[in-house]
Amino acid sequence: xxxxxxxxxxxxxxxxxxxxxxxxxxxxxxxxxxxxxxxxxxxxxxxxxxxxxxxxxxxxxxxxxxxxxxxxxxxxxxxxxxxxxxxxxxxxxxxxxxxxxxxxxxxxxxx
Amino acid sequence: xxxxxxxxxxxxxxxxxxxxxxxxxxxxxxxxxxxxxxxxxxxxxxxxxxxxxxxxxxxxxxxxxxxxxxxxxxxxxxxxxxxxxxxxxxxxxxxxxxxxxxxxxxxxxxxxxxx
Numbered sequence: 001x002x003x004x005x006x007x008x009x010x011x012x013x014x015x016x017x018x019x020x021x022x023x024x025x026x027x028x029x030x031x032x033x034x035x036x037x038x039x040x041x042x043x044x045x046x047x048x049x050x051x052x053x054x055x056x057x058x059x060x061x062x063x064x065x066x067x068x069x070x071x072x073x074x075x076x077x078x079x080x081x082x083x084x085x086x087x088x089x090x091x092x093x094x095x096x097x098x099x100x101x102x103x104x105x106x107x108x109x110x111x
Numbered sequence: 112x113x114x115x116x117x118x119x120x121x122x123x124x125x126x127x128x129x130x131x132x133x134x135x136x137x138x139x140x141x142x143x144x145x146x147x148x149x150x151x152x153x154x155x156x157x158x159x160x161x162x163x164x165x166x167x168x169x170x171x172x173x174x175x176x177x178x179x180x181x182x183x184x185x186x187x188x189x190x191x192x193x194x195x196x197x198x199x200x201x202x203x204x205x206x207x208x209x210x211x212x213x214x215x216x217x218x219x220x221x222x223x224x225x226x
Contacts, residue, residue: 034214043115043202043217044154089154097142097206098167099215101154 012108019080021105023073023090030092034099035064035075038087044101047075047088077107085109113137115218117203123224124193132188132221134203141207143186144215145178147171148200160186161207190223198225 013019025033031052036044050057050064050073057064063076073090087104116135124130136143145157158168160178177189186205190197200222204215 032213036217041219043204043219046214046216049214091154097144097159097161097212098156098169099144099146099154100156103153 009103010106010108012110013080015080015082015109015111017080019075019077019084019107019109021075021077021088021090021107023075023102025071025073025090025092027092027100028068028071032093033064033066033073034091035062035073036089036091036101037084038089038104040086044089080107080109082109082111113139115203115205115216117201117218117221119221120219121222121224123226126195126225127192130190130193130223132190132201132203132223134186134188134218135184136186136203136205137208137216138184139208140205140216142166142205142212142215143178143180144204144206145188146202146204146217148202148220150199154202157188157201193223193225195225198223 034049035047037047038044048059048062048064050066055066061078065074077084085108087106089101089104091099091101118133143160146154148154156169158172158178159166175191179187200220202217202220204217206212206215
């Protein structure tokens with residue numbers, strides 16, 4: 001089945017730095033991936049998604065890169081702000097509509 | 112912006128008791144989901160629901176669990192006889208409005224504590 005995992009459990013950066021959060025997946029049949037942000041006491045909040053026929057997608061201050069050859073996703077956050085501090089999950093489709101989540105990476109942004 | 116709302120935010124229940132977790136999905140969405148997150152672990156899929164029936168469910172979603180859409184706005188998860196290991200955050204999600212099947216939008220969850 002789908003397995004989605006994260007390389008680093010915690011990432012600490014300074015405000016203004018660029019952050020890169022990585023994710024590996026095992027199911028090559030997945031055709032859709034999402035990055036979610038989860039703040040303490042809140043549910044996962046959609047950040048950005050990407051389909052498998054793309055290798056890059058940009059949003060406001062965020063970019064997702066997909067490398068299907070090595071089954072790797074990354075989330076880049078430009079000019080990281082303290083409000084970006086949260087746990088970030090990648091998720092991929094398995095089955096018809098099921099999201100399979102990775103365990104998450106904690107992003108800590110210092111002022 | 113429309114959002115998924117869940118009640119209660121925290122539910123404390125004695126082991127063996129039944130519990131019902133409630134969700135109001137985004138109004139024009141057609142697909143509904145329940146996920147759970149045990150403390151410190153990843154979010155796990157429980158069940159998806161479309162057209163008044165379950166479309167997918169995980170191994171976690173055994174006979175103790177059921178879902179229902181009793182009216183046009185609510186979506187509930189019932190755990191018939193709770194166990195200690197059911198303690199977790201339960202998230203409801205919905206999708207499938209004008210934006211398409213994806214992405215799923217999540218509520219802020221119900222923290223279920225089984226004593």
